[in-house]
Amino acid sequence: MSSESQRIVLAARPVGEPKATDFRLESGPLPTPGEGQVLLRTIWLSLDPYMRGRMSEGPSYAAPVEIGGVMEGGTVAEVIASNSDKFSKGDIVLAHSGWQTHAVVDARGLRKIDPALAPISTAVGVLGMPGMTAYTGLLEIGKPQPGETVVVAAASGAVGSAVGQIARIKGARAIGIAGGADKCRYVTEELGFDACLDHRDPDLAAKLKEACPKGIDVYFENVGGKVWDAVLPRLNPFARVPVCGLIADYNALTGDAPGPNRAPALMRAVLVKRLTLRGFIVRDFAALHGDFLRDMSQWVREGKIKYREFVTEGLASAPEAFIGLLKGKNFGKQLVRIGPDKV
Numbered sequence: 001m002s003s004e005s006q007r008i009v010l011a012a013r014p015v016g017e018p019k020a021t022d023f024r025l026e027s028g029p030l031p032t033p034g035e036g037q038v039l040l041r042t043i044w045l046s047l048d049p050y051m052r053g054r055m056s057e058g059p060s061y062a063a064p065v066e067i068g069g070v071m072e073g074g075t076v077a078e079v080i081a082s083n084s085d086k087f088s089k090g091d092i093v094l095a096h097s098g099w100q101t102h103a104v105v106d107a108r109g110l111r112k113i114d115p116a117l118a119p120i121s122t123a124v125g126v127l128g129m130p131g132m133t134a135y136t137g138l139l140e141i142g143k144p145q146p147g148e149t150v151v152v153a154a155a156s157g158a159v160g161s162a163v164g165q166i167a168r169i170k171g172a173r174a175i176g177i178a179g180g181a182d183k184c185r186y187v188t189e190e191l192g193f194d195a196c197l198d199h200r201d202p203d204l205a206a207k208l209k210e211a212c213p214k215g216i217d218v219y220f221e222n223v224g225g226k227v228w229d230a231v232l233p234r235l236n237p238f239a240r241v242p243v244c245g246l247i248a249d250y251n252a253l254t255g256d257a258p259g260p261n262r263a264p265a266l267m268r269a270v271l272v273k274r275l276t277l278r279g280f281i282v283r284d285f286a287a288l289h290g291d292f293l294r295d296m297s298q299w300v301r302e303g304k305i306k307y308r309e310f311v312t313e314g315l316a317s318a319p320e321a322f323i324g325l326l327k328g329k330n331f332g333k334q335l336v337r338i339g340p341d342k343v
């Protein structure tokens, strides 16, 4: 067993896009678990867009990481020492132990993963938080009906790829929006969406009209920005908009963007078209976790839901990978391989 642990801490709060110098790699001795605690060896670190929010101060649904604090993050890890009767050495667990090779955590926050059921990385991907976000946001708020049109952006990513495939399972048409021809090809040819448009195409609005001749009934909002501008005029009366993420704006500097106040036009559209816009955070639907695991595991087993992972190697690669994730450099669920499955 290595006697040293490494971690990445928040060195500075980013101004706009995060930079490598906003992070710092530190080393220290392996921590020792106290009563009711376990020592974890990280195998997979999940990188997710919400981490950008944790790097900044300001009102949000969760507290920011302190300067000097370990970057937050979901992990798949092996228990290498245990002072808890619930976990034994060798157990593989889902944790929230952050950007570090080892961590001492309270055993109460852990969930055991059965490596026989699916690759363990899926516990932070299609069978984990992003999959659950797609499942609950789409089915509880979007409520797609057979024959309806569902649009989702970041369509090759962890959440968006699942949204479109679940929409198809429910009998709806799925239209993806993604960055570039390769991602769009994957979304239609591999994932089976009915069409996919490039959000960098200057004719996005016209292409969207063509791809959605009967309008849009559900828009699963992952990005905001120009995509939302193109979608809003195409929403049908009584359309539903699960507001899941606004990644196009995560690096925006604080304060309102310059330009005219568009809130009145938006509110008029909400009224006239009787739209439902509802923001949600995946944990709002924690009660549905059992339903999610049952349905999603079955769909993955049956090949009805496919997923793609985008892996970088080693803890030191995490900052660059995270900076890339916010710009669409990832192609699939962004993961960092921190250590081997078995040592």
Ligand code: NDP
Pocket: 048, 049, 050, 129, 130, 133, 153, 154, 155, 156, 157, 158, 159, 160, 177, 178, 179, 180, 183, 199, 222, 223, 225, 227, 243, 244, 245, 246, 247, 248, 249, 280, 281, 282, 283, 325, 326, 327, 328, 329, 330, 331, 332, 333, 334
């Ligand atoms: P992805 O794997 O989809 O990666 C992020 C993708 O966002 C990039 O690959 C890029 O794809 C796209 N993107 C970045 N900037 C822009 C832009 N300006 N315009 C359009 N697309 C852009 O990430 P996730 O699937 O993990 O997350 C997707 C969204 O869901 C995020 O907004 C995230 O914050 C949100 N989320 C919300 C949760 C909740 O509880 N509400 C939980 C989990 C995620 P491309 O190359 O195609 O542009």
